Amino acid sequence: MDAQLRRGVLDVCVLAAIKNEDSYGYKIIKDLKPILELSESTLYTILKRLEEGKMLIVRSVEFEGRLRKYYHITDLGHKRIEDFKSEWKEMMGIYSFIVEENRYE
Amino acid sequence: MDAQLRRGVLDVCVLAAIKNEDSYGYKIIKDLKPILELSESTLYTILKRLEEGKMLIVRSVEFEGRLRKYYHITDLGHKRIEDFKSEWKEMMGIYSFIVEENRYE
DNA sequence: CGGAATACATCATATCACGAGGTATCAAGA
């Protein structure tokens, strides 16, 4: 998978991974594995950015002696997913242009 | 349109713009305008990269006193477009995951 | 005991799009 193409869906993928129920870093990676593999450093960068953008909020929980940070999607986060859907329609237009058959006459 | 999403298609769009017939910078921008707007600085960066990646070759032509550099797609360039098609299939899978309805039971 | 799994974090690096700015020619109109 091309790196640039990948970048376009990373943030939204992470949001989608927590949209049904709160989750934490390590679990997000495991859940996304069949869809899209991402490293820890990549994920934590994304989570940080999403938090700064107020698309999710964080809650630290002590779990079996280890720290766990649960991420909860906000309304802004849901909106981001909705916006993505419209952007995808635009992308489909671009896709059609790219794969359009050659015109030899 | 989200900047990251855009990035994923920029290179391939430029290749698509020359896949049917050779073209030059200024014309590529005009042709792509209805599909995707891009500035000159962006385009020339992309053309340079595509040339370095041997996806197109350049031919300088004197035209009405002005210089014109015609870009011609190579086999590697066509392959890049083909690869993009497969990548798009992967992307559709990711898209489905993202927009999948919430499961409340 | 020891290593794998769990769980977090930071830093340096490389890649990239883009605005700002630059050069030069030609056509059209004031």
Added chain:
DNA sequence: TCTTGATACCTCGTGATATGATGTATTCCG
């Protein structure tokens, strides 16, 4: 003639980004 806008190219600096490498600490299991 002078100026403006279109044509046509190019470069540099900046900010954003993903990722590998690396580090810390705990728990589980053989």
